[in-house]
Amino acid sequence: MQLIYIGLGGFIGAVxxxxxxxxxxxxxxxxxLGTLVVNVTGSFILGxxxxxxxxxxxxxxxxxxxxxxxxxxxxxxxxxxxxxxxRLAELSEYMYFGLNIFLNIFxxxxxxxxGRELALLFNR
Numbered sequence: 001m002q003l004i005y006i007g008l009g010g011f012i013g014a015v016x017x018x019x020x021x022x023x024x025x026x027x028x029x030x031x032x033l034g035t036l037v038v039n040v041t042g043s044f045i046l047g048x049x050x051x052x053x054x055x056x057x058x059x060x061x062x063x064x065x066x067x068x069x070x071x072x073x074x075x076x077x078x079x080x081x082x083x084x085x086x087r088l089a090e091l092s093e094y095m096y097f098g099l100n101i102f103l104n105i106f107x108x109x110x111x112x113x114x115g116r117e118l119a120l121l122f123n124r
Contacts, residue, residue, distance in 0.1 A: 005062050009070020017075045031096050032084040035077060036104055042076035043108035047115025055123040 021034030028034075049067055053059060081104050088097040 002062070002065055005066040006070040006073075009066040009072075010074040011070075013071035013074030017077060021077075021080075030093070032081075032088075032100060035080050035084055036100070036107070039076050039078075039081060039104055040107045040111045042072050044111035044115045046072050046076075047112035048119045049115075050119075051116035052119035052123065055120055057119065057123055 017038050021038050024034035024037055025032065046068060049059070049064070053064065081100075085097055085100050085104075088094075088100060
């Protein structure tokens with residue numbers, strides 16, 4: 001049953017990632033903003049769920065597996081981030097290359113932190 005929850009979450013996360021990233025990238029053709037938005041959003045949600053659980057929020061193991069391993073595992077996308085970054089370098093778009101790497105790392109770390117803080121606030 002655990003594999004079904006993870007697989008269902010993965011399916012939903014992958015489809016949502018595709019739709020959201022494609023929608024955003026239609027408006028920003030020179031910078032992969034869609035992947036950045038997906039990664040930051042996924043990082044925030046992961047921080048909120050994990051730190052909520054660590055702070056005593058009781059969620060079922062099935063929901064945790066569905067949401068963190070399945071949905072967020074498929075929703076966020078390191079491989080796309082790496083490819084898009086390399087592609088920017090290959091196109092000699094060095095400013096966008098550096099900006100993409102910096103923003104993805106910094107904003108995702110910040111999003112996990114903010115998710116943690118929100119989870120802790122809810123558990124007070």
